[in-house]
Structures are given as C-alpha cells and as structure tokens.
Amino acid sequence: MALTDTQVKNAKPTGQNKTGDKLSDEKGLYLHITPAGGKLWRLAYRYQGKQKTLYIGTYPETSLSRARRRRDEARLLLDDGIDPAAAKAQDKTTRRLSASDTFSALADEWLDKQCSSLAATTRKKKKDIIDKNLTPWLGQRSIGDITTPEVLAVIRRMESRGANELARRGAQICAAVFRYAVQTGRADRNPASELRGALAMVTVNHHAAITDPVKLGGLLRSIDAFHGSFLTCCALKLAPMLFVRPGELRHAEWGEVDMGAALWIIPAGKMKMRREHVVPLPRQAVEILKELQPFTGHGKYLFPALTTSARPMSENTINAAFRRMGFAGSEVTGHGLRATARTLLDEVLGERVDLIEHQLAHEVKDANGRAYNRTTHLPARKAMMQTWADYLDKLKAGADVIQLPTAA
Secondary structure, eight states, X not given: OOOOHHXXXXXXXXXSOTTOEEEEOSTTEEEEEOTTSOEEEEEEEEETTEEEEEEEEEETTSOHHHHHHHHHHHHHHHHXXXXXXXXXXXXXXXXXXXXXXXXXXXXXXXXXXXXXXSOHHHHHHHHHHIIIIIHHHHTTSBTTTOOHHHHHHHHHHHHTTTOHHHHHHHHHHHHHHHHHHHHTTSOSOOGGGGOTTTSOOOOOOOOOOOOOHHHHHHHHHHHHTOOSOHHHHHHHHHHHHHOOOHHHHHTOBGGGEETTTTEEXXXXXXXXXXXXXXXXXXXXXXXXXXXXXXXXXXXXXXXXXXXXXXXXXXXXXXXXXXXXXXOOTTTOOTTHHHHHHHHHHHHTSOOOHHHHHHHTTOOOBOTTSOBOOTTTTHHHHHHHHHHHHHHHHHHHHTOSOOOOOOOO
C-alpha cells in the first residue's frame, strides 16, 4: 500500500536491523530509515537485468509528493532505455563542468598558472583588473558563449572613463584567458584576438628623467638638504646611486645585503625578469646603510612603513619627496633615475653599454646568444658602480661638470 504523509513523518527506526528499516511506497519507491533516525528516499529498479538503487532525496527536504515525482521522472528514463543513475551522474558532471567553464573560473585558473612567473605586485594588479573591470560583466558567462562585441563593450566601458591604458591591459588579459580556454579545450576561438584596431590609442609617457649633469648636481644637493624622515632621506640618497627600480629599493631586505662583500642580492621573485640580480654597493652606499642599520636593522625591511615594520614604505614616498623639494613630475621621478644613470654612464663616463644594461637588470646576451647570469662581469660592474658614485659626489659639489653635446 502507498505511504501517507503521517506515516513518513512518524516513522522511527525499530532497532531490529543493523542497516535500518524500509517502508515501501509504490512502483519501487521506499523510505530508508537509518539506525540513527535519518530518512532517505530511494528507488529500487532493474536495468539491463541488474537490480539497482537510485537515491531520490532526504526527508523532510524532499517530501513524499516530490519523491514520487522524481520516481516518475526516473521511470520515464527507464522506458526510454536510459539508466536514471547514470543520467543523474552525467547531469552532475555537466553542472560541475559548466561552473568551471565560466569566464571568472577560467580567469582565476589562468592567473594561478602564472603565479610562478609573476611578482606578487604584478599578480595583484592583474587580479584587480579581472575582479573590478572584467568579471562584473563577463564573470558568470560560459567562456565559449562570449562574443567579440561583448568583450569590446567591456573594454569600451574602461575607455569611457579615460582609462585607455587600463583598457589595453584588460584586453591583453582577456586575450590570454581566452587563449588558455582554447588550449585547454573549453573554447573553440579567442574573441579578444579580433579587437586589434578597435581600441583607443594609448599615449606612452616615459618616466621623467634628468640627463643634464648640472641639473643632476642640483637635484643631489636638494636631496642632501631635504628635511624629511631619516629613512626617506637614506632612500633618496641611494636611489640615484644604485638606480634600481623604485619597487626593488623600497622592498629591500636586510637579509639580502652583504655589508662585508658590499653586495645587495635581490631574489628572482622580486625582479621583473625573474632572475636573481646582484647590485654592487659602492663605498658611499655602504656608509649610508651603516647609518641606517641601527634604526631598521632589527626588522625585515631597510625602509619599513612609518606605521608598521611588516610592510615597506609607500610606493609614493620617493616621488612625493621630489614634489616637496619643488621638482615637478615632468622633471624627475624615482623610476626616471634609471634613465639618468643609463644616459650619463654611457655618454659622459664612457662605460660599456652591456655593463650598464646588465646593471639595470635588462636582458643582456653574450656573443652566443645566452643571457648573462647574475655574476657576469661582477668585478667590472663593481668598478663602474664606484665610478658612478664618485661622479655623483663631484656633481653634488659642483665640480668636473661635463656638458652633453647639444643638437645643431
């Protein structure tokens, strides 16, 4: 006889069966009552001569009427020669794959694959672009259903805010995510690859740099006279002398500095080219570090933030100091000091270009096309860095200034 709602509600384990009790309904449906008192709907059926069982649901979440409806749906599949248990498993797999095929899921998966080759700051920037500018509009769409006009609409949304560079980076990320989807068999084409010519032109603004020796001398004197915090003053003095990237300077750690060997070894994970980089420390740099060590040597960073030693100083500190000295952003930037060193080391001091490029941590290859390793020409680079520091001292004192030739 068919079960009633009251029977199902009041059913309790009898304790006579270790696996629980069974109350039969109609057409193979039954209620399995576990020894602990749980109530599970199951369907007993035969498929291709074999006795099988299909889980229907849990009571009371699945009521008697709903259990019967699911039983009837399963029996219709049997009438069509389909195993309802296999169909249920296939449907579950399809839903799982569908969730993993959204743009958001593919973007996260692609970014995770890039972790080993991206600096933490670079990964965060890409993650921010994805989360704030792409996934709000593309995130829940199936990767294979997204069209080129849809991608263009998202990129145009960024352009409408005047963020052309952000839009360009967003388009690059989209192209990379779709390319990864094609490579992993979850998309047939890359709609972002067809955006060429549809994006707004991006004006490239090079970092402002001083390349006139006289003006550089003035900058160095301003740095010496700057009345900022002691940590900021030390960073300002080292920036033109070592000409590393601003992020590399502010993330410098005491554990990377060998004062005895006068070397600063920056780990590959902090470098743009993902290779360990050696910075020879001229005598003047070592003296600055010795003055700094009593203040921050007990912590991790050479230049910790003012509020916590767990983080390095702000990325705006150096440029903000230049602005306070009266130098406009169009005159000098922290990153522009690299161009200053590149120009004057070559055109004034006559240093070898390959040594300069290597010290800038740029890609440099030998005659056989192999990338220089971190210790290549280290003695020569040590000499070059000392020559550069001595030259800066002379410029600061206003002596031995050599003007660059001007165009006719």
